[in-house]
Amino acid sequence: MSLESIKYQRGNLEILDQLLLPLQTRYIKVLGVEDGWKVINKMQVRGAPAIAIVGCLSLAIELLKDDSSDKKVMRQEIEGKLNYLVSARPTAVNIKLAAEELITLANTLSADETVSADTFKERFISFIENMLVKDIEDNKAIGNFGCEAILNSLKGDGDIRVLTHCNTGSLATAGYGTALGVIRSLNKSKRLEHVYCTETRPYNQGARLTAYELVHEKIPATLIVDSMVAALMHVKKISVVIVGADRVAANGDTANKIGTYQIAIVAKYHNVPFYVAAPLTSIDMSLKSGDRIKIEERPDKEMTHIGEFRIAAPGINCWNPSFDVTPASLITGIITEKGVFAPDKLHEVMNQ
Numbered sequence: 001m002s003l004e005s006i007k008y009q010r011g012n013l014e015i016l017d018q019l020l021l022p023l024q025t026r027y028i029k030v031l032g033v034e035d036g037w038k039v040i041n042k043m044q045v046r047g048a049p050a051i052a053i054v055g056c057l058s059l060a061i062e063l064l065k066d067d068s069s070d071k072k073v074m075r076q077e078i079e080g081k082l083n084y085l086v087s088a089r090p091t092a093v094n095i096k097l098a099a100e101e102l103i104t105l106a107n108t109l110s111a112d113e114t115v116s117a118d119t120f121k122e123r124f125i126s127f128i129e130n131m132l133v134k135d136i137e138d139n140k141a142i143g144n145f146g147c148e149a150i151l152n153s154l155k156g157d158g159d160i161r162v163l164t165h166c167n168t169g170s171l172a173t174a175g176y177g178t179a180l181g182v183i184r185s186l187n188k189s190k191r192l193e194h195v196y197c198t199e200t201r202p203y204n205q206g207a208r209l210t211a212y213e214l215v216h217e218k219i220p221a222t223l224i225v226d227s228m229v230a231a232l233m234h235v236k237k238i239s240v241v242i243v244g245a246d247r248v249a250a251n252g253d254t255a256n257k258i259g260t261y262q263i264a265i266v267a268k269y270h271n272v273p274f275y276v277a278a279p280l281t282s283i284d285m286s287l288k289s290g291d292r293i294k295i296e297e298r299p300d301k302e303m304t305h306i307g308e309f310r311i312a313a314p315g316i317n318c319w320n321p322s323f324d325v326t327p328a329s330l331i332t333g334i335i336t337e338k339g340v341f342a343p344d345k346l347h348e349v350m351n352q
């Protein structure tokens with residue numbers, strides 16, 4: 001069975017504390033929006049799709065307890081709370097797009113005089129709950145499309161060696177994963193020889209989370225540190241790079257975990273195809289290019305310490321951007337639940 005990052009039943013939300021993995025498995029109860037904001041901001045839950053789902057579910061939990069019978073008050077509170085949740089982490093667009101959709105829904109339900117306060121609540125909560133199911137379905141479709149495209153594009157019928165970065169698996173989503181979903185599907189196709197995952201400093205999503213998922217799934221895998229990527233491509237003949245995304249701009253420029261950009265440059269030099277796997281909820285057509293993407297900067301402590309143990313020289317300055325932007329020109333294809341698109345063809349799927 002896959003790892004479960006989000007446990008939800010109406011009225012009860014628990015998330016797997018990803019700060020404690022892989023050494024401890026502990027679920028934290030999320031009792032409402034304030035808790036939702038905190039677990040996202042502290043990165044106890046992380047990964048663009050999981051951030052959106054947990055943020056919205058924390059609102060569903062709170063709304064269920066709310067006995068207000070005034071739809072207008074509910075609508076106003078929903079809008080304020082969603083905007084607050086979006087502020088927990090600024091780069092991943094999924095939560096922002098979900099919030100916009102939910103605010104539109106709240107406006108519609110509030111304006112419709114045939115809808116009672118109870119029906120408003122019921123429809124609003126059900127809409128949020130459906131995000132869990134849809135995310136898994138989308139990820140499975142991403143896995144299938146990505147697997148098919150990669151198998152078709154690579155010459156010969158040799159086995160495939162994949163490099164991935166950060167964590168894009170069950171822990172970063174409602175289940176199955178995006179880039180890691182493609183890797184799962186390649187593994188099922190029996191054409192996957194090996195996966196290499198980067199450590200992903202400074203937060204170590206690769207060493208702690210992806211490595212944990214790969215071991216759990218019994219997928220043959222090896223951990224490397226981030227500075228080994230060029231050597232790996234040269235020595236181990238990597239067939240393909242597959243990463244996730246936090247926000248894809250309209251021209252295909254992609255923000256993802258810091259270090260993705262340098263991997264894309266190294267891949268170009270070695271002629272290795274570089275794929276981004278992301279649901280349509282990670283695509284932000286309102287931004288023409290990646291220059292406009294706000295990059296979150298995280299506390300120095302993520303760099304200077306491992307847990308509570310200091311590893312960096314006291315007094316040193318730090319720069320800790322959590323993401324970087326890979327230009328569309330370095331991306332072979334964007335794998336979505338609707339198919340695989342060249343970065344400059346995203347408008348075709350978004351206008352459908």
Ligand SMILES: CSC[C@@H](O)[C@@H](O)C(=O)COP(=O)(O)O
Nearest residue numbers: 046047048166168172244245257
């Ligand atoms: C399916 S997860 C895609 C991205 O969110 C992932 O690659 C990533 O960059 C996660 O960053 P994080 O800072 O751990 O939330």
